[in-house]
Amino acid sequence: MAELSFYVGVIGNVISVLVFLSPVEAFWKIVKRRSTEEYECLPYICTLLGSSLWTYYGIVTPGEYLVSTVNGFGVLAESIYILIFLFFVPKPRFLKTITLVLALNILFPVIAIVGTRTAFGDAKTRSNSMGFICATLNIIMYGSPLSAIKTVVTTKSVKYMPFWLSFFLFLNGAIWGVYALLVHDVFLLVPNGMGFFLGTMQLLIYAFYRNAKSNVKDEEEALAPSQPLLS
Numbered sequence: 001m002a003e004l005s006f007y008v009g010v011i012g013n014v015i016s017v018l019v020f021l022s023p024v025e026a027f028w029k030i031v032k033r034r035s036t037e038e039y040e041c042l043p044y045i046c047t048l049l050g051s052s053l054w055t056y057y058g059i060v061t062p063g064e065y066l067v068s069t070v071n072g073f074g075v076l077a078e079s080i081y082i083l084i085f086l087f088f089v090p091k092p093r094f095l096k097t098i099t100l101v102l103a104l105n106i107l108f109p110v111i112a113i114v115g116t117r118t119a120f121g122d123a124k125t126r127s128n129s130m131g132f133i134c135a136t137l138n139i140i141m142y143g144s145p146l147s148a149i150k151t152v153v154t155t156k157s158v159k160y161m162p163f164w165l166s167f168f169l170f171l172n173g174a175i176w177g178v179y180a181l182l183v184h185d186v187f188l189l190v191p192n193g194m195g196f197f198l199g200t201m202q203l204l205i206y207a208f209y210r211n212a213k214s215n216v217k218d219e220e221e222a223l224a225p226s227q228p229l230l231s
Contacts, residue, residue, distance in 0.1 A: 004182060005179060005182035005183050006066070008175060008178050008179045008182060009066035009067075009179050010066070011175050012066070012070070012172070012175040012176045012179050013066060013069060013070040015168060015171050015172050015175055016070045016071075016073075016074070016172055016176075017070065017073055018168050019165070019168045019169060019172055020047075020051075020073060020074045020077040020078070021077065022164060022165050022168060023044070023081060026039070027081055027084050027085075030084060030085070030088055031084065031088070034088055035088055035090065036085055036088050036089045036090070036093075039085075041082060041085045041086075041089070041097050041100070041101075042100065044078050044081045044082050044085065045082060045100050045101055045104050045105060046104065046137070046140065047074065047078050048074075048075060048078035048079060048082060048104075048105050049104045049105055049108060049109065049137060050071075050074075050134065050137040050138060051071040051072075051074030051075045051078060052071075052075055052105070052109045053109060053112060053113075053130065053133060053134045053137065054067055054068070054071040054074075054134050054138075055067075055068050055071040055072050055074075055075055056068075056109075056113055056130060057127065057130045057131055057134050057187075058071060060123065060126065060127050060130065061127045061131070063183065064183075064185070066179075067188070082101060082105075085097065086098060086101070112130070112133055113130075116129045116130050116133075128187070131185075131186075131187030131188075132187065134187060134191075135187045135188075135190050135191045136191075138191030138192070138194075138195070139190075139191045139194050139195075149202070149205060152205060152206075152209050153205075153209075156209055157209065158205075158206050158209050158210050163206055166199060166202040166203055166206060167199075167203065169195060169198070169199045169202070170195075170196065170199025170200060170202070170203055171199075172192070172195060172199075173192045173193070173194070173195025173196035173197075173198070173199050174192075174196045174199075176188055176192040176195075177189060177192040177193050177195075177196050180192060180193075
């Protein structure tokens with residue numbers, strides 16, 4: 001069973017790396033245009049927050065080194081995305097963006113790590129408390145692409161719901177859900193089970209609307225607000 005969980009975890013690592021790399025094309029466009037235009041940085045700030053805390057959870061929890069390795073890569077990838085965003089974001093939005101980065105990527109992780117280490121003397125309790133925080137953040141991350149569903153339904157177009165991102169989130173939830181069952185980790189099971197469900201929902205919506213006739217007028221209205229890169 002331990003050997004099986006290891007191989008499942010390795011597959012989960014590969015899929016998670018593909019999820020972390022999925023925004024590369026969008027950021028390459030930002031670099032070429034030398035502007036973030038209407039894109040938002042919040043999805044990447046939140047993903048960096050989650051990856052940072054999951055890395056710590058994997059380090060302090062015995063046997064969870066596969067969790068820490070892939071999320072360590074996620075920390076690196078998301079940090080690069082955010083640095084690129086800060087370099088090209090218009091000046092009026094720079095202060096807001098850097099404030100979010102400082103609050104969610106520096107202050108919050110420090111408070112969470114120091115708080116759990118101070119409040120709980122037992123290593124297992126500290127690990128469980130950090131696992132609870134990470135699971136909550138993971139559920140939010142898996143649900144973030146659902147913001148595109150309203151646009152898809154309104155415009156009858158899947159242009160703003162990238163198929164491969166939804167597909168890899170679906171696979172990610174499935175594989176890590178199986179891994180969580182094998183290692184009996186409820187903090188991995190709950191958010192990834194939710195991720196599997198939400199990923200399935202997104203793929204079904206994609207399949208339903210992919211050949212539908214686009215509503216051009218509603219599509220133009222849907223573009224008025226900022227479109228997150230992960231939507």
